[in-house]
Amino acid sequence: DIVMTQSPDSLAVSLGERATINCKSSRSVLASSNNKNFLAWYQQKPGQPPKLLIHWASTRESGVPDRFSGSGSGTDFTLTISSLQAEDVAVYYCQQYYSSSTFGQGTRLEIK
């Protein structure tokens, strides 16, 4: 299994400030066949199913605000929220789909 490790486990950021969540895979999820990183990001609010934010490490889903962005390649990835809004309070997960699939343990994002 590819192990996905997120950091930090929890994060408190002031409204309007930048939030950065990291995700590290135990081996590369970059496919040579299409030069794409097999990584997605999700947001889960209490009592709701997860919501897909980003796939291919940096492709934002339709309707997702552009303050959310994904970056990274190989084994190291980042989800950035450029200007935190109150509605962004949630738990965020990364997922690799390069080999079978696994999720990271989650990062809880709160308002400072």
Place this chain on the structure above:
Amino acid sequence: EVQLVQSGAEVKKPGESLKISCKGSGYSFSNYWIGWVRQMPGKGLEWMGVIYPGDSDTRYSPSLQGQVTISADKSISTAYLQWSSLRASDTAMYYCARGGAPLVVLSSPNWFDHWGQGTLVTVSS
């Protein structure tokens, strides 16, 4: 509009069997992977496995293989997750979700772009 509607909450005793369902609509059910994700109380997401309804190709998480069975009936656009003998540790919320890329775009299981509302399974004596 793509929708995944899951069956209702279940309360079972250890050792009992169970089959929960997930009905898809608003898209070509046969052409997209559909998977199951477990979330134990207060914990994170765990990928359990997926099935491609078009040919019933099924992939399981190595850690869960043999503990559950994933199936699908494409004639009624429904996927299933079943247990033959439940344990207390199976208590969790179970989500079904659709693979974001159709097989013609990506042949392997991929990200999940639409999710069901979840089915809460409680196993207690």
